[in-house]
Amino acid sequence: MSRLPAAGFAAAALLFVADQAAKYGVTQVLRLDELTNAREITPFFNLQFVANRGVSLGLLHASNDTSRWLLVAMTGLIALGVLVWMLREPKRIEQIALGCVLGGALGNILDRVRLGYVVDFADFHIGAWQPFLVFNVADAAITVGVLVLFVRALLVRDKPRAERDSVETTGNA
Numbered sequence: 001m002s003r004l005p006a007a008g009f010a011a012a013a014l015l016f017v018a019d020q021a022a023k024y025g026v027t028q029v030l031r032l033d034e035l036t037n038a039r040e041i042t043p044f045f046n047l048q049f050v051a052n053r054g055v056s057l058g059l060l061h062a063s064n065d066t067s068r069w070l071l072v073a074m075t076g077l078i079a080l081g082v083l084v085w086m087l088r089e090p091k092r093i094e095q096i097a098l099g100c101v102l103g104g105a106l107g108n109i110l111d112r113v114r115l116g117y118v119v120d121f122a123d124f125h126i127g128a129w130q131p132f133l134v135f136n137v138a139d140a141a142i143t144v145g146v147l148v149l150f151v152r153a154l155l156v157r158d159k160p161r162a163e164r165d166s167v168e169t170t171g172n173a
Helices: 006-029 065-088 092-115 137-155 161-171
Strands: 038-042 045-052 118-124
Touching (some): 006 137, 092 118, 092 137
Antiparallel strands (some): 045 118
C-alpha cells in the first residue's frame, strides 16, 4: 500500500451522500411511503417507495430482527472486503469503481440499520413492462462499479513488466 486511494474515498463519500439525500428527498420531502407510494415523473419513470427487506432480486429476505442483523453483518463484511481491496488497488479507475461499490453498500447498510429495510424508489418502465426492479442511487452505484471492474478485468490487459521494459528501452534508444 503506497498511499490512500483519495479518488476511491471521494467516490464513496459522494455516492453515500447522494444516496442518502435522494432517499431523504423521496421519503421526507415528497413524503412517499407505503401508503402514498408512487409519483409519476415522466411516462417512463416513477418515484415509487419500496421498503426492500432483502437484497437483489428479492433474495435473502430479512423477515425478522435476527435475519436483518445477519444481513447487516454479511453486507458489512462485503463492504470491509471492498475497502481492503480499494486500499490495495494501485489503479485509479479501479479505486473509483470500488469507491462506487463501497459508497453504495454503506448507504444501503445505513438504511437497514436505521430503518430495518432499504429505501428503493427509482422505477423505470416502458408501459407496463419493467425491465428493472425498483432501485436507488446506492444500487445504481454498486452496479456501475461492478460493471466497470468486470469490463476492465475482461478487456483491459496490462502489458507484462518485461514487455513494458523492452518497449521503454527500445523507444529511448
